[in-house]
Amino acid sequence: NAGVTQTPKFQVLKTGQSMTLQCAQDMNHEYMSWYRQDPGMGLRLIHYSVGAGITDQGEVPNGYNVSRSTTEDFPLRLLSAAPSQTSVYFCASSYGANEQFFGPGTRLTVL
């Protein structure tokens, strides 16, 4: 099992550019989520999904879109990158409300 995988590991964008962070899991977990981690703020939930075709907003959803067409994949889209979106992004999945397993993270810098 690869667990939760994320690509890319690093990304630099210019303000206004768009991009998609990829996330995939092979554990057949229904629940998937995206977090951002900023210094001194812990991890904050951006969006989450409880199954294919079902997504909902978390604590900090503005500027991000998600979709869930399959159980395995949960991409995160930045529509028009802003410097405030410079962060480390983690994707996670879980079986129901059990412990979440995290991907290795994507370090994003927006200039």
Place this chain on the structure above:
Amino acid sequence: AQKVTQAQTEISVVEKEDVTLDCVYETRDTTYYLFWYKQPPSGELVFLIRRNSFDEQNEISGRYSWNFQKSTSSFNFTITASQVVDSAVYFCALRDLNTGTASKLTFGTGTRLQVTL
């Protein structure tokens, strides 16, 4: 609303010392899970333990132990005989169970533990 407080921002100890990381939580839910995660300098998040709100038994795993006290809404984590490899940021987290599969995980801001020789 749920909240997790880790008041200790940073702790420094010398190897072989015992250290306790504090976690205090707030929730109106009657059933919930509590978690601890470790984030070593390499950056990944490693799951350490899950505790059900109905189970207040303390747990020990090697040098790690957890003390869950519902009366004080605390879920503290103790490392006995700390080692340099324990140096990491540790996160406490809370997940309610009343919203079923839509439950969200709320993290504390983390405690950075530095273990030196």
